[in-house]
Amino acid sequence: MAKQKSDESPVQALERLTRLIRAGEHVGDLNPAQWGALRYLSRCNRFSNSPAALTRYLGATKGTISQSLIALERKGLVEKSGRPGEARSVALTLTAEGEKRLAGDPWNVIDVLLDPAGGKGRRKFAAVLGNLLDALTVSRGLPSFGVCATCRYFREGGAPDDVKGKHWCLNYEEPVTRTEAEKICASHDPA
Numbered sequence: 001m002a003k004q005k006s007d008e009s010p011v012q013a014l015e016r017l018t019r020l021i022r023a024g025e026h027v028g029d030l031n032p033a034q035w036g037a038l039r040y041l042s043r044c045n046r047f048s049n050s051p052a053a054l055t056r057y058l059g060a061t062k063g064t065i066s067q068s069l070i071a072l073e074r075k076g077l078v079e080k081s082g083r084p085g086e087a088r089s090v091a092l093t094l095t096a097e098g099e100k101r102l103a104g105d106p107w108n109v110i111d112v113l114l115d116p117a118g119g120k121g122r123r124k125f126a127a128v129l130g131n132l133l134d135a136l137t138v139s140r141g142l143p144s145f146g147v148c149a150t151c152r153y154f155r156e157g158g159a160p161d162d163v164k165g166k167h168w169c170l171n172y173e174e175p176v177t178r179t180e181a182e183k184i185c186a187s188h189d190p191a
Contacts, residue, residue, distance in 0.1 A: 024106035029075065033060060033068040038077060038102055041094050045183040047172055048145075049092045050083075053186035057145055077101055146188035148181035153189060156181075 025032040072078040077098035083089040148154040158168030165175035
């Protein structure tokens with residue numbers, strides 16, 4: 001197949017690209033909101049695996065998220081459990097089947113298509129998209145959902161002798177493991 005060059009503006013190209021990928025999210029038994037929930041739950045930390053945080057992250061309605069979680073739970077892809085010490089709070093986790101399903105994520109095609117760009121091209125692309133996302137979230141007053149290393153509440157090595165994690169979150173007053181520190185948080189406040 002011959003390569004095509006788009007004569008669309010960057011905004012038009014991004015809009016069409018996302019629409020084409022979203023159309024691919026309707027294949028099989030999942031819809032875009034359910035795919036979004038699976039992606040989010042695979043990337044969030046233990047402080048952010050709640051229906052409320054998922055709702056804020058996806059910019060969806062409570063009803064959409066509620067129905068999506070009911071469907072994902074019924075399909076055996078997500079589990080709900082109580083959060084220790086919080087009687088009315090729900091913690092969401094992916095099941096092994098949910099993790100496996102993410103291997104077929106329709107958005108994975110972007111990683112494949114970015115391969116020819118190489119490391120430098122990927123970093124430039126990530127920087128442009130990151131700047132756009134930051135500007136949009138700030139202009140709309142939305143939460144940033146960043147990782148610990150870029151949060152003002154994070155103290156690297158702040159709990160060196162704690163078996164629960166060597167880092168510390170000042171917001172939650174909890175130790176944080178290295179793995180958790182690499183996940184997104186609903187309480188992220190840019191440093």
